[in-house]
Amino acid sequence: MPELFDLFTIPLRDWIDTGIGWIVDNFRPFFRAMREPVGYVLDGVEAILAGTPSIVVLLLVLVLATWLAGWRIGLPSTAALATLGFVGIWDETMTTLSLVITAVLFCTITGIPLGILAARSSLFWAIMRPVLDIMQTTPSFVYLVPIAILFGIGNVSGIIATIIFALPPIIRLTNLGIRNVPADVVEAAYAFGSTSRQVLWEVQLPLARPTILAGLNQTLMLALSMVVIASLIAAGGLGTLVLRGISRLDMGLATVGGVGIVILAIVLDRITQSLGNGQGSTFEQQKTA
Secondary structure (H helix, E strand, O other): OOOHHHHOOOOHHHHHHHHHHHHHHHHHHHHHHHHHHHHHHHHHHHHHHHHOOHHHHHHHHHHHHHHHHOHHHHHHHHHHHHHHHHHOOHHHHHHHHHHHHHHHHHHHHHHHHHHHHHHHOHHHHHHHHHHHHHHHHOOHHHHHHHHHHHHOOOHHHHHHHHHHHHHHHHHHHHHHHHHOOOHHHHHHHHHOOOOHHHHHHHHHHHHHHHHHHHHHHHHHHHHHHHHHHHHHHOOOOHHHHHHHHHHHOOHHHHHHHHHHHHHHHHHHHHHHHHHHOOOOOHHHHHHHO
């Protein structure tokens, strides 16, 4: 007796292959054009990080992290990055950091305006919500195949996959932060003659800042995790060390790469968390007071 599913099979695989082939054949110039801005920004960030002496980078991290999050975050962050240099993976760390910075930059430029639009339009949010659900529930490895087919392999393709994977949190939390601004505060701003743009920039965004920064923190962490996975499509950095160590069964190499990823993730997480919690520098605290 034949099985039920032997009677009829949906050729989903063939449909997808045909669809991807049609997209590649007809929209190749479009995807090449999408690579250009990402490539320019990545090349600039990587040239700055790779071309700057390590001691200067460490001093900049110390000053920036101390100013943004306080010396209790700045000093350990600098020491942690210096440890990666002494281990011998400084260049790979800078490559990974440039990938993450580029991806987060594009996520911020794209995600915050979309979050603002979603907060102001229930119809737009109703359309965006299932799209974000699909983006967040799709396994990260699934992004790699279509990205490699449409954009090729390399750092730029890795960043594009990272942007798609890490974008939803900043959209969701920007929308949530603005929607959670008390309605009476917004009504009071309008009552005093504020325009819609003034209410957004002077009332809603400042009050939603902690929530938006929490979304930025989540986006950054997802970007770091995806950049590592993107080493499977030839994105460089610390993920390449892990992948090479696994393929060669080299425990030392894989461990060094993994430790570098963990340290970099902790440093970035602590800095952005401090921003979201309002634990800024002494200058910021005095200005607020």
